[in-house]
Amino acid sequence: MTEAEKLLCIINEISANKRIGIFEAVILYAEENSIEIEDLIPVLDNHIIEKIKHDALKNGIVCNRSLFEKKTTSLF
Numbered sequence: 177m178t179e180a181e182k183l184l185c186i187i188n189e190i191s192a193n194k195r196i197g198i199f200e201a202v203i204l205y206a207e208e209n210s211i212e213i214e215d216l217i218p219v220l221d222n223h224i225i226e227k228i229k230h231d232a233l234k235n236g237i238v239c240n241r242s243l244f245e246k247k248t249t250s251l252f
Contacts (some may be wrong), residue, residue: 180221199232 191201206213217225
């Protein structure tokens with residue numbers, strides 16, 4: 177199992193237990209572990225990043241699709 181897959185399992189567990197979206201679970205995981213979001217991004221694979229982006233859009237956390245079209249070092 178890759179580091180990305182391990183992290184996804186943890187994030188999915190947080191999401192299910194707290195009944196929150198994946199995007200919020202990533203933020204909560206980072207806060208609880210004193211990790212910067214920017215430090216988590218390199219661990220995530222493209223599939224997981226797309227899943228997080230989709231969740232943020234679906235839940236109205238981020239409403240500007242154009243933010244996802246730029247290539248940056250961060251999620252948004």
